[in-house]
Amino acid sequence: MKQENKTVLDPATVDHIAELSRLFVPEEERAALLRDMETILAFAGRIAEVENGYREEDRQAVPFSHLRADEPAPSLSREELLRSAPAEKDGFFVVPSVMEG
Amino acid sequence: MTKKLIQQDIVSQAEALRKREISSEELVKTYLIELWEKNNEIGAFLSVSEESALAEARASDRRRAEGKSLGILDGIPFAAKDNLCAKNLPTTCGSRMLEGYFPPYDATAIEKLTAAGSILLGKTNLDEFGMGSSTECSAFHPTRNPYDLARTAGGSSGGSAAAVAASMAAYALGSDTGGSVRQPAAFCGLFGMKPTYGRVSRYGLVAFGSSLEQVGVLSRSLSDNAVVLSAISGYDPRDATTVRRDVPDFLSQIEKGIAGLRIGVLPEDALGELSGAVSDALARTVAECERLGARIVPASLPSLSLAAEAYYLISSAEASAELARFDGVRYGRRAEGASDIEELYKKSRSEGLGREVKRRLLLGTFALSEGYYDAYYGRARTLAARLGEEMRELLRACDLLLLPTTPSVAHPLGDKHRIDDPTVSYREDRLTVLANLTGLPALSFPVGRDENGLPIGLQLMADAFCEELLYRGAHVLANTNQKEAEE
Numbered sequence: 001m002k003q004e005n006k007t008v009l010d011p012a013t014v015d016h017i018a019e020l021s022r023l024f025v026p027e028e029e030r031a032a033l034l035r036d037m038e039t040i041l042a043f044a045g046r047i048a049e050v051e052n053g054y055r056e057e058d059r060q061a062v063p064f065s066h067l068r069a070d071e072p073a074p075s076l077s078r079e080e081l082l083r084s085a086p087a088e089k090d091g092f093f094v095v096p097s098v099m100e101g
Numbered sequence: 102m103t104k105k106l107i108q109q110d111i112v113s114q115a116e117a118l119r120k121r122e123i124s125s126e127e128l129v130k131t132y133l134i135e136l137w138e139k140n141n142e143i144g145a146f147l148s149v150s151e152e153s154a155l156a157e158a159r160a161s162d163r164r165r166a167e168g169k170s171l172g173i174l175d176g177i178p179f180a181a182k183d184n185l186c187a188k189n190l191p192t193t194c195g196s197r198m199l200e201g202y203f204p205p206y207d208a209t210a211i212e213k214l215t216a217a218g219s220i221l222l223g224k225t226n227l228d229e230f231g232m233g234s235s236t237e238c239s240a241f242h243p244t245r246n247p248y249d250l251a252r253t254a255g256g257s258s259g260g261s262a263a264a265v266a267a268s269m270a271a272y273a274l275g276s277d278t279g280g281s282v283r284q285p286a287a288f289c290g291l292f293g294m295k296p297t298y299g300r301v302s303r304y305g306l307v308a309f310g311s312s313l314e315q316v317g318v319l320s321r322s323l324s325d326n327a328v329v330l331s332a333i334s335g336y337d338p339r340d341a342t343t344v345r346r347d348v349p350d351f352l353s354q355i356e357k358g359i360a361g362l363r364i365g366v367l368p369e370d371a372l373g374e375l376s377g378a379v380s381d382a383l384a385r386t387v388a389e390c391e392r393l394g395a396r397i398v399p400a401s402l403p404s405l406s407l408a409a410e411a412y413y414l415i416s417s418a419e420a421s422a423e424l425a426r427f428d429g430v431r432y433g434r435r436a437e438g439a440s441d442i443e444e445l446y447k448k449s450r451s452e453g454l455g456r457e458v459k460r461r462l463l464l465g466t467f468a469l470s471e472g473y474y475d476a477y478y479g480r481a482r483t484l485a486a487r488l489g490e491e492m493r494e495l496l497r498a499c500d501l502l503l504l505p506t507t508p509s510v511a512h513p514l515g516d517k518h519r520i521d522d523p524t525v526s527y528r529e530d531r532l533t534v535l536a537n538l539t540g541l542p543a544l545s546f547p548v549g550r551d552e553n554g555l556p557i558g559l560q561l562m563a564d565a566f567c568e569e570l571l572y573r574g575a576h577v578l579a580n581t582n583q584k585e586a587e588e
Binding site: 013014016017018020021022023024025026033036037039040041042043044045046047048049050055057058061062066067068076080081083084085086087093095096097098100 | 202203204205206298299311312338341342345407410411413414415419421425428429430431432433434435439440441442443444445446447448450451454459460462463464466467468470476477479480481482483484485486487522523524527528540
C-alpha cells in the first residue's frame with residue numbers, strides 16, 4: 001500500500017525498480033543514484049496536487065487513426081535482420097542459458 | 102559566391118541549381134568543406150557520408166541536365182538527427198548501446214526526402230535517446246552553440262540545430278518529444294517546427310515517448326521549414342498513428358498577415374520565471390501583434406503549472422517500455438561474460454545506457470509499478486487530458502497562442518548546478534511540453550538576439566493540423582538575422 005507522506009524511495013524500492021528495469025547499479029553508484037532519484041521524485045511527486053480521479057477515459061494515450069489488416073506479408077529478410085546480431089547461428093539469435101538446469 | 106549561397110535558403114539554392122550557376126556537386130562540396138572546418142569545434146555531426154552524398158549530388162545534376170529534376174529539394178543537402186534510421190550510416194541515438202549499429206531500413210521521413218532528391222549529408226548529435234536538453238547527455242560529446250562555443254546548442258536535437266545554424270547543412274530533421282526541436286531552434290536562431298501528432302510518420306524514429314513525439318524540421322528560413330514539412334508529411338501505413346489527411350500547401354496563408362486574428366497570451370505568473378531578454382522579446386512581439394492589427398486575448402491554462410511534472414512521468418513511463426528492446430539480444434551492445442539471459446540483459450543495459458537514461462527508466466518503471474501507477478502515471482495522464490481540454494477551450498477564443506519557447510537563452514556548457522540537479526532543466530521544459538502533451542502543432546521562430554548576441558526564440562501554437570496558421574503568424578513576427586541585416 002502506498003504511503004503518500006513518506007519518502008517512497010528507500011534503497012529496497014530502488015533495488016526493486018532497478019530489477020524491473022533490468023538495470024544493475026554498482027555499489028559505488030548507489031548513493032548518488034538514490035540522491036538523484038529523490039530529487040527527481042520530489043519534482044515529479046508534485047503531480048499529487050492533481051485531485052484524485054484518474055479517469056478511465058484518460059487511459060488511451062493516442063487515438064489510433066487506423067490499424068492495418070491482420071494479414072501476414074513479407075517484411076525484412078532474415079539475413080538483413082541477423083546482420084546486426086551480436087551472435088547468431090543457423091538463422092537464430094544465440095543467447096546464454098534462458099532456463100536453469 | 103558558393104560560400105554565401107550555403108547560408109541562404111532552399112529557394113535561392115534551388116534557383117542557382119536551376120540556372121546552372123552552380124552544380125549540386127559543388128553545393129554539396131561547399132557544405133562539406135564548411136562541415137570539416139567547423140565540426141571538430143562544434144561537434145554537430147556524429148557521422149558523415151561524404152562519398153554517397155557526392156554520388157547522389159552527381160545523380161541530381163544528371164537528372165537536371167536531362168530536364169528531370171524532382172523538384173525544389175533535388176540536390177539540396179540535409180542532416181538528420183541520429184535517432185532517425187538511415188541504412189548506409191550508423192544510427193547510434195547518441196548511445197553506447199547502439200554504437201556502430203546499422204539499421205536495415207530508412208526512416209519514412211528520410212526516405213521521402215531522398216525520394217525528392219534531397220541529399221543526406223550525415224547524422225547529428227543528440228542527448229542519448231532524446232533524453233536531455235543540451236546534448237551533454239550524449240555518450241560521445243556535447244554540441245556547442247555556433248553563436249557562443251562555450252554554450253549549449255540545446256537538446257536533444259542540438260546537433261541538428263548547430264549544423265543548420267553554422268551552415269553545415271541546408272536544413273535538418275530532428276525529433277521533438279518535450280521540446281527537442283523547438284528549444285535548440287530557439288537557442289540557435291532557427292525556425293523549429295513540431296507538427297501536429299500524426300502529421301509525420303514516426304516509422305524509423307527510434308521511439309522514446311511514442312504518444313508525445315514527432316519528427317520536426319529545423320531551418321534558417323520559414324519557407325524552407327514549410328517546404329520540408331510538406332515533403333515529410335502524410336499518412337504512412339507503417340505508422341498507425343499517422344492520419345489520413347491531405348498534406349496542404351503550408352505556405353498558402355503566408356501573405357495574409359495577422360490583422361483580425363485573435364492571439365492568446367498567458368499571464369506572467371503562468372509562464373514562470375523568464376529572463377529579462379525573453380520577457381522583453383515577448384512584450385515587443387505582443388506590441389507588434391497589436392500594431393499589425395491582431396487582437397490580443399488574455400488566455401489561461403490552469404493545468405500548465407504541472408505540465409512539466411506530468412510530462413516527465415509520462416515520457417519516462419513510455420521510455421521504460423520503448424527502451425526495453427535494448428537487451429543485448431538482437432542488436433546493439435552485448436556485454437561479455439553473462440552466465441544467463443537475465444545477467445545478459447542487466448549487464449548489457451547497464452554498460453550501454455548512460456546516467457540520465459537510467460534515471461528516466463527508473464522513474465518510468467516506478468511510475469508504472471504496482472502501488473504507484475494511479476498516484477503517479479494515472480494522475481499525470483489526467484493532467485494531460487485536462488490540459489488538452491483547456492487548450493481546446495483556449496483555441497475557441499483564440500486563433501493562435503503566443504508564448505516563449507524557453508525561459509532564457511542558451512546556457513553555458515558544464516553548468517555544475519544543472520549537473521547536480523537534473524530537475525533544473527526539467528522545469529524549463531514547461532513551455533514546450535504543452536504541445537507534446539496535447540498533440541498540437543508548435544513553431545519556434547527567432548525574434549532577435551540578447552545583449553550578448555545570443556538568439557531568442559518565441560513560440561506559436563495553433564489547433565490540430567493548422568500548421569499553415571503557425572507559418573502565417575511567424576512570417577510577420579519573426580525577426581531573423583537576415584531581416585536585421587537587410588535593414
